Amino acid sequence: MKTVKWYLSCLFFTCVIVVSACAEENKNIPDTTAKLPAAVAGPGLTLPDGFTATTVAENLGRVRHIAVSSNGNIYAKLERLKDGKGILLLKGGNAAAPGSFGNYPGTGIAVKDGYLYASSNSAVYRYKLNAANEVENPGKPETIVKGLTDRGQHNAKSITLDDAGNIYVNIGAPSNSCQVQDRAVGSKGQDPCPILDYAGGIWQFKVGTPGQEFKDGVRYATGIRNGVALSWNSSVNELYVLQHGRDDLHRMFDDLYTVKDNAELPAEEFLLAKKGSNFGWPYCYYDGKQEKKILAPEYGGDGKTQGRCEGVDKPIMAFPAHLAPNALLFYTGSQFPEKYKNGAFIAFHGSWNRAPEPQAGFFVVFVPMKNGYPNGEWEVFADGFAGSDEKRASGRVDYRPCGLAQGPDGALYVSDDNKGNIWKITYNGK
Amino acid sequence: MRRRLIPVNVVIAALFFILLSLEPDQTKPPAAVMERGKAVYTKECLTCHQQDGLGVQRMNPPLAKTEWVLGPKERLIRIVVNGLTEPIEIDGDIFHNPMPPHAHLTNQQVADVLTYVRNSFGNKASAVTIREVKKVRAEKKIKKS
Numbered sequence: 001m002k003t004v005k006w007y008l009s010c011l012f013f014t015c016v017i018v019v020s021a022c023a024e025e026n027k028n029i030p031d032t033t034a035k036l037p038a039a040v041a042g043p044g045l046t047l048p049d050g051f052t053a054t055t056v057a058e059n060l061g062r063v064r065h066i067a068v069s070s071n072g073n074i075y076a077k078l079e080r081l082k083d084g085k086g087i088l089l090l091k092g093g094n095a096a097a098p099g100s101f102g103n104y105p106g107t108g109i110a111v112k113d114g115y116l117y118a119s120s121n122s123a124v125y126r127y128k129l130n131a132a133n134e135v136e137n138p139g140k141p142e143t144i145v146k147g148l149t150d151r152g153q154h155n156a157k158s159i160t161l162d163d164a165g166n167i168y169v170n171i172g173a174p175s176n177s178c179q180v181q182d183r184a185v186g187s188k189g190q191d192p193c194p195i196l197d198y199a200g201g202i203w204q205f206k207v208g209t210p211g212q213e214f215k216d217g218v219r220y221a222t223g224i225r226n227g228v229a230l231s232w233n234s235s236v237n238e239l240y241v242l243q244h245g246r247d248d249l250h251r252m253f254d255d256l257y258t259v260k261d262n263a264e265l266p267a268e269e270f271l272l273a274k275k276g277s278n279f280g281w282p283y284c285y286y287d288g289k290q291e292k293k294i295l296a297p298e299y300g301g302d303g304k305t306q307g308r309c310e311g312v313d314k315p316i317m318a319f320p321a322h323l324a325p326n327a328l329l330f331y332t333g334s335q336f337p338e339k340y341k342n343g344a345f346i347a348f349h350g351s352w353n354r355a356p357e358p359q360a361g362f363f364v365v366f367v368p369m370k371n372g373y374p375n376g377e378w379e380v381f382a383d384g385f386a387g388s389d390e391k392r393a394s395g396r397v398d399y400r401p402c403g404l405a406q407g408p409d410g411a412l413y414v415s416d417d418n419k420g421n422i423w424k425i426t427y428n429g430k
Numbered sequence: 431m432r433r434r435l436i437p438v439n440v441v442i443a444a445l446f447f448i449l450l451s452l453e454p455d456q457t458k459p460p461a462a463v464m465e466r467g468k469a470v471y472t473k474e475c476l477t478c479h480q481q482d483g484l485g486v487q488r489m490n491p492p493l494a495k496t497e498w499v500l501g502p503k504e505r506l507i508r509i510v511v512n513g514l515t516e517p518i519e520i521d522g523d524i525f526h527n528p529m530p531p532h533a534h535l536t537n538q539q540v541a542d543v544l545t546y547v548r549n550s551f552g553n554k555a556s557a558v559t560i561r562e563v564k565k566v567r568a569e570k571k572i573k574k575s
Binding site (some may be wrong): 079080152153154155160181183184185186187247248250254262352353355356372394395396400418 | 472473474476477478480481482484486487488489490513515516517522523524526527528530531532533534
C-alpha cells in the first residue's frame with residue numbers, strides 16, 4: 001500500500017509540474033494592458049492659422065512653471081530634482097547645457113523687478129538677478145515665506161506678483177472635500193472645515209520682507225480647493241485663479257451621480273479673486289449645466305439643492321470637469337493679433353478622474369477678455385500634446401501642458417511636465 | 431523493498447523543491463474570482479488607479495509590478511481596509527493622493543479585488559483569501575480596544 005501511495009504522490013506531483021509549466025507558458029503571452037506607452041518623436045502642435053510652434057527644449061525633466069526674463073532667459077521649475085537641482089536656466093532660451101541650481105523641488109517660478117522668485121512645496125524664495133538676468137548667488141536665496149502646509153496632496157505653491165509689492169501664493173487644500181476621512185465612502189464633511197484656516201485659498205505676502213511665516217500672510221481669497229493656475233492681471237489690477245474642482249462624485253455617491261455625471265461634474269472654475277472672495281469649497285461645487293453653485297453631497301447635497309451655496313462667489317467662466325488648469329497667463333504682447341491682447345491663455349494639464357469615461361484636456365485654451373471679464377467663448381489654442389486621440393482618451397499622453405510664459409518679443413512659451421519639453425509659439429501671419 | 435523506497439523519497443523531495451522554485455501560487459486564480467474582483471475594481475479603484483492599473487503621475491500610484499502589490503499580503507490588505515495617508519515613493523516618483531479606507535467592503539470583496547489586482551496588469555502573484563483579510567481586520571479591532 002505504501003508503495004502505491006508513493007507512486008500516486010509522484011503522479012500527482014508530476015501533474016502539478018505539468019500544470020505549472022503550462023502556467024509558465026501563459027506568462028509568455030504579452031499583456032499589452034500593462035505596457036507603458038513607447039517613447040515617440042514629438043508631434044507637431046495644432047495652432048490657429050498664422051501661428052507656429054518650435055521646440056525650444058526636450059526632456060528637461062518634470063518642468064512645472066516657467067518664467068522668461070526681458071532678455072529671453074528661460075527659468076524652469078522642476079517638480080523632481082535633476083542631479084540634485086530644482087531650477088533650470090536656459091540662457092537666451094538656448095537648451096544646450098542649461099544651468100541649474102536650487103536644491104528643492106516645486107512648481108512656482110516668476111521673474112519680477114530684478115528678482116527671480118521660486119517656490120518649494122512649503123516655502124517661497126527669491127534670488128537677485130544681475131544685468132544679464134542671471135542669478136547672482138544661486139546657493140543663497142532669500143527666504144520670503146516658509147512653513148506653508150505641505151501634506152503631499154495639492155501641495156504646489158504656485159505664485160504670482162502684483163505691481164504693489166505683494167506676492168500671492170496658492171495653498172491648496174490637502175483634501176478632496178474636507179471629509180473626516182479624505183475620499184472615504186460614507187465619511188461626512190467636516191463643518192466648519194478646519195482646513196480653510198490654513199489652506200484652500202490664496203494667501204498674500206510682502207515681496208520685500210524676508211522670513212515671513214504663514215501667520216504673516218493675509219488670506220486673500222478662500223474656498224478654493226487648489227488654484228495651481230493663478231495670475232495677476234495688470235490691465236485691471238486684479239487676481240485671477242483657476243480651481244481644480246473636486247473628484248469622485250460617483251465613487252462616493254453612486255446613488256446621486258452616474259459614471260457620466262462624475263466625468264462631467266463639477267466644472268473647473270475661472271475665478272476673479274477679489275480680497276475677501278469666497279468660492280465655497282468644500283461645501284459647494286459649480287455645476288456648469290445648471291450654472292449654479294450646488295451643495296456638495298458630503299454636506300447634505302443631492303445634486304440639485306443650493307442651500308448655503310446660493311450666496312457664494314461664482315466663477316467668471318466654467319470649463320469641462322477635471323481638466324486640471326495648471327497655468328494662467330494674461331497676454332500683454334503685441335506680436336499676436338489684436339484679439340489676444342489682455343486675453344487669457346490657460347494650460348490644461350489633462351484629466352484622470354473622468355475614468356472610465358475618456359480623459360480630456362491636455363491643451364492650451366484662449367479666453368478673449370475685455371475689462372477683466374470674458375468677452376466671448378473659450379477656444380482651444382494649442383492642441384496635439386496628447387499625441388493621438390487614443391492616448392488622450394486613456395490618459396497615457398506624450399506631453400502634459402503645465403506652465404506658460406511670455407517672451408520679450410511677445411512669443412508664448414508652453415512647458416510640459418511629462419517629459420520636460422518647452423515650446424515657443426510665434427505669430428507670423430498677416 | 432525498503433532499500434528501493436529511499437531513492438523514491440529523494441526523488442519526491444527533489445520534485446517538491448522544483449515545485450517550490452516554480453512558485454506554484456503564480457497560477458491564474460479561477461475566472462469567477464477574477465470577475466468578481468474586476469467588478470469591485472471598476473467601482474472602487476478604477477477612477478484613481480485607472481483602467482490599465484498604471485495610476486496617475488504624482489497622485490495615484492501604479493498597481494502594475496510594484497512591491498506594494500506583489501509583496502507581503504498583510505500590508506496590502508491593511509492599505510485597502512485602513513487606507514494610507516503618507517505619500518509613497520515608487521521608482522523615485524512620489525504619489526501624493528491618500529488611499530481612503532475601504533471599511534465598507536466585505537472580506538470577500540477585499541479578497542476578490544486584491545486577488546484580481548495581484549493577477550492583472552501584468553502581475554502574477556498568489557490569491558488573497560478571506561481568512562487573510564479577516565486576520566488583518568481582527569488586528570485592527572485589537573488596536574482599537
